[in-house]
Amino acid sequence: MNDNRATTSVLAPPRTIRVLMVTDGEASFDRADFGLATVVDVLEAPALPWARVEVTKAHRERNLPALSADLPAFRFDRHDLSAYDQIWMFAVARGGRPPLEETELRAVAEFMDGGGGVFATGDHEDLGVSMCGGVPRVRSMRKWHWPDPGPNGEPVAPSIDGPDRRDTLSEGHDPLFQLNDQSDDVPQVVTPRMYATSDSPRWAHQAHPHPLLCGPRGPIRVLPDHPHEGECYVPDDLGRTFTFDGYDTAEYPGGLAPEVVAWSTIAARPAELDPRKGRLNARTSGAVGAYDGHRAGVGRVAVDATWHHFFNVNLVGDPTVPQDPVKSVGFAASAAGLAAFEEIKTYYRNIAVWLARPATQEDMWWRAVWAARWHHRVSMDLRPGSLGAPDLPELLRIGAEVREVLAATATRADALQWAGRFGVGAVDARLWEELRPSLDPWLPRAGDEQPGHLPNLVSSLLPELVLDAVLGAVVHAVAAEFPEPTEQARERVAGVDWAAVVRPALGRALEAVAGQVARTDEVLRSVGTTLAAAGGRERG
Structure with missing residues (x-):
């Protein structure tokens, strides 16, 4: 393989x-x-x-x-x-x-x-x-x-x-x-x-x-x-x-x-x-x-x-x-x-x-994903047993590999923009607009603009987490659909509805990210409260 x-x-x-x-x-x-x-x-x-x-x-x-x-x-x-x-x-x-x-x-x-x-x-x-x-x-x-x-x-x-x-x-x-x-x-x-x-x-x-x-x-x-x-x-x-x-x-x-x-x-x-x-x-x-x-x-x-x-x-x-x-x-x-x-x-x-043009960029994105899926570094690290419903740590592990593979041909800027526009956007356009300040730093924005309903931490501290989860979910979904590098797979790829293939896996991944961020945010708030109380005692 x-x-x-x-x-x-x-x-x-x-x-x-x-x-x-x-x-x-x-x-x-x-x-x-x-x-x-x-x-x-x-x-x-x-x-x-x-x-x-x-x-x-x-x-x-x-x-x-x-x-x-x-x-x-x-x-x-x-x-x-x-x-x-x-x-x-x-x-x-x-x-x-x-x-x-x-x-x-x-x-x-x-x-x-x-x-x-x-x-x-x-x-x-x-x-x-x-x-x-x-x-x-x-x-x-x-x-x-x-x-x-x-x-x-x-x-x-x-x-x-x-x-x-x-x-x-x-x-x-x-x-x-x-x-x-x-x-x-x-x-x-x-x-x-x-x-x-x-x-x-x-x-x-x-x-x-x-x-x-x-x-x-x-x-x-x-x-x-x-x-x-x-x-x-x-x-x-x-x-x-x-x-x-x-x-x-x-x-x-x-x-x-x-x-x-x-x-x-x-x-x-x-x-x-x-x-x-x-x-x-x-x-x-x-x-x-x-x-x-x-x-x-x-x-x-x-x-x-x-x-x-x-x-x-x-x-x-x-x-x-x-x-x-x-x-x-x-x-x-x-x-x-x-x-x-x-x-x-x-x-x-x-x-x-x-x-x-945007349509050309979308075609390039899916071809880049397809090439990354078969790159030796990614294909060797994919675990067959995890292709069905990988957990967040598995998605992040593979997503980080995919990001490094893409960096050799597609720049980090392309990976950020394409993963958001054609990855997250394929699941939920509204969600993409909320995540966009994190994954698209080139977006013109007002100085006081805030992200949407997802926890603020996701757009302020953890863009790498979001990107790696998206990339990991997309490649896992493609690998599950195309487990072997056959000529039939290459012939079939031209007619694939990529958004439909990755949507379920990407939705689960984003839910997992949101849960992790919420838990992390709760811990940080608790630590912040403890630090503030300690500071107050010291001043007293």
Whole structure:
């Protein structure tokens, strides 16, 4: 049963995430310095057993050499966007290029309002404004206009030079700061925003990065560096509406705001350390932005300060310096560089997973559960006699194993959100909303919001207990339904109503958790009363 070949054969086909990647100007999809071949390779590599990414490459130019695009001379209004889960825009052309026409903006807005995800990035000044400057949400989550504000009052983007440029270069291996330091094996360090579970006392505090910055070993804190990046920000006006070719769209439905989820820290340095660009002022600058449109019934959006976090020249080296053993190969120059690149690759994959439509995410969740059920670590630890009605300790034991297995492929953020939305939510939508502050720390909430009828301890102190019980119950239910890794099991899995399979076991597990929490809460209250009485006696 635990033979690796059998485990491989029983895995369900991965869910396909279809990405339309669009660029313009001098960018390409080949191995040139401003090429996207490396990031496409990372996305399409079979890194996840429960999902695979399929990239269609589109370029808005025609008759340029080495574009390596599947769709040259691309227009958004002349292509069926519904065939894709998400659109990635690597916008290079400046404001001198005509912007997207209203028919194209309508096509993109309808795609976004229909649940499609969008990722967008440019660089300093107005690089990228012609493609992205008018796209709802995208146009106000990142600065695109320069040297003047945009037509709707959008702020001016950072300049390429001057002491307030967004220069994220980290000190490399040679003296001074130079442009091609962006191609060495030393990344910039970023600060991810951390989200705390609600109502947690300081001694039980837990915090998590945004799902975009959640890695298998913790928060992702590195990105490629560059001497003049753009900037992500949060707009003041959340009520703007637009009409494109007769189609009306609210930019931020319900007033749900985007967030900056990671910042670059720019250290001050004197002019003599950078003879080319001069003095640099210290500051922080928005590196990554996110809008969780799923909470408002539309698609999610992610933006990045610069496409230099994705281009070949910042990842695999600068081809113009073949004599330099570090800058000619980029992150591959050292073990530390390769480790940083693995974190960056996870960021790329996180974008694809997070932007996926809710139905796609649910498919990925059940495939991840299916893969975890057959993982050798879990399958060896399942006790056949406990598959019928395991008690809480057994559920927690297996749930902890499943959580660690998922952490190798699905991030902790995905496990938290998916276990709640598609696990607990499959049993009782109201219950999920009450547990959500514990299992979904990214949920916008008022400062004094309290959880529902379950004991407060479940949402303030024991999110791990809830998560492990859910994961243990789900995998136990799947194992009871599919005890052997046969070809018949693999064929049957495609038509399974997963919610129906796990609902009874999950309901029993949550009842057991509630009972345990109530008992623990009673003990803590009793101890608290005793401590208070003792304190009173001492004061007397």
